[in-house]
Amino acid sequence: MYGFVRQSDLAFGNSSEAKSFLVAGIVAGSQKNIFESVLQKPTIFKDRNAISPHFTPSTFPFREKQISEVSQILGLALQGQKPDNLFVYGKVGTGKTCIIKFVLQQCESFSLQSNGSAETVYVNCRTHNSKYKVLLSVLRKFFLEQNFMGFGSSFVLEKLLEYCQKNNKHIIIALDEIDQVKDLDELVYSLTRANDELRNCSVSIVGISNNVLFKERLDSRTKSALCEREMIFPPYNAKELRQILLERLPIAFKESVVEEAAVNLASAIAARESGDARTAVMLLLRAGELAEKNNSVKITDLDIIRAKRQVEEEIIFNMISTLPIDEQLVLFAISSLSKDKKGARRITGLDENVLFSGDVYDEYVRIASSLKENVVSARWYREYISQLETNGLIITTQSGKGIRGSTRLIKLAYDSEKIFEAMKKELFK
Ligand SMILES: Nc1ncnc2c1ncn2[C@@H]1O[C@H](COP(=O)(O)OP(=O)(O)O)[C@@H](O)[C@H]1O
Ligand SMILES: [Mg+2]
Structure with missing residues (x-):
């Protein structure tokens, strides 16, 4: 018995690396594999990912109005027309990212089913923080086989427009954390001006920002191009956060693991601090991890109090970096x-x-x-x-x-x- 070592893991053949890996497996095989105890440990989570701040749920309580408005605006692409550019802003954790991703995904799948003309791309500008990087990231979706890294910026833009024109597509580009793009004026200008040359196709932008004042800092031309339509995502109150958490519990945790007092406290803390669903979700995640570490089968309000400090730090450091x-x-x-x-x-x-x-x-x-x-x-x-x-x-x-x-x-x-x-x-x- 070789523990976790399988033949397929040894695809590197007869190399010395493979041999030492195998030997290590045999030696370890005489003892218990270190992962056995890790996997055997009982867990209170059903799906830990579902309580992570990166999870996109399938229902969004208290955001029906925003979902309906965004889909009205972007729906024009499905009817063969150019949607207005849209600027979405609001504090961190108000659901902007997951809701825009959800609407884009719905738009794209409707377009695919109905042979429609809409295509969507989501770009995280924290990673792609320049005009060039954004354009490359967009192209990657349309030209899976080709890598345009190293080509000039105007060539990359031309390629995008060529794709758009050839396929008669109305492309919606969501630029999340748009304030991170260093040469944003140039990016917005290039993408909006491109429409002057396009026939029966278009490029539209959905800009998203956590920074409520960001819009005011934009160059006036960029501002009027980007903010043809605007939408604010307001913070959630404690009652709303509680409901959001309650809907998440059955997906993320095993039955009856989370005490009601823990949910109430997590929503109250998150509402008081910022009205932020991410804080609420993270409080439960970290409290769950702490409870598990202490071999507890319940998450109590005390675990939430213990998790608060850690969550605060994670959120501050994240905020600072953006x-x-x-x-x-x-x-x-x-x-x-x-x-x-x-x-x-x-x-x-x-x-x-x-x-x-x-x-x-x-x-x-x-x-x-x-x-x-x-x-x-x-x-x-x-x-x-x-x-x-x-x-x-x-x-x-x-x-x-x-x-x-x-x-x-x-x-x-x-x-x-x-x-x-x-x-x-x-x-x-
Ligand atoms: N209305 C909602 N319903 C369910 N979950 C939500 C809702 N709003 C936000 N969330 C959750 O909060 C977390 C953060 O949301 P996110 O979209 O990243 O916020 P933002 O982009 O505004 O900072 C995610 O885990 C998301 O699932
Ligand atoms: Mg976001």
Whole structure:
């Protein structure tokens, strides 16, 4: 008995690697295979993937209106017409990604069944963060056998239009986390202008962003092209999150594993923090893992409390990595000043050290210049401070009169060391 070693795993033939792998298998075979105990351990999960934040469920409570509106807009492609470009925004965890993916998939399968003219492509711009990378990723769907890496950007665009024209397709390109595309103005311009030359076919864009202010920062031409139609996904309240979780439980967990108090607490925490279904789902996932680690057969509200810290950290680090560079630099300045307490001041009447907005701006200018990044004006800087506060990363308050007139006081919402280390990794990677 060779444990998990099968002949097919040894496809590398008589190489020395294969031999040592086989020998290791024989030696281990005399003992118990290390994976036996892993697989034999009882689990409280039925399908762990179904409670991961990347899972796309088949029903979406509280998003019927958004699904109907998006499908009305994109449905034109099935009728042989160009859909308007659409811009979808809302905070993280409000269902944008999974709902747009679901609608695209429905559109594509309807088109296939009815010999329709619609085709859809989903691109995650966090991975494909330039015009060139986005276009390559789109082409990969239409030319499975060919690799266009290395060809010029205009050639790649031409290829896409040629495909579109030859097959009379109305192509819908969903650009998720669109704010990550470095040369977005050029990408939007190229894709929208392309339609001038196309007959009986078209290219439309669905832009998706977690950043509620992003639209305001766009070049006015890009903004009017991209935002022909707009849709906001609002946060969920605790009752809605509870319902979303309850619908997920039977798919993800074995029967009666999750206590009601755990579901209630997870939805309450997620609603209070951000109205974010991803936080709610992750709280249950991590609580489930903790319960399992402790050989427990139930997930209780105590497991949710234990999971909260870990989930918070994962979410903060994830959020930091998706912030635009200017906001990252401002946050880095705040964490750097708070960490060393060098910029923090004590204000009478406040029992904590806070930062003055002006000091943070000076530190931001210093850091941005040293990294040779563009330095934004004080007006934009205030905009970024507001956005960081909306994302829950900082807390601000207006000082009373007397402190340099009236100034904004800033405090990090999380541990300064942790944010500082995470920012350093992100900015100097
Ligand atoms: N209305 C909903 N019904 C069921 N699950 C939802 C709903 N909205 C969000 N989710 C779940 O929340 C998680 C995050 O959703 P996602 O679409 O990634 O949010 P966003 O893209 O807005 O950040 C996913 O696991 C998804 O399945
Ligand atoms: Mg998303």
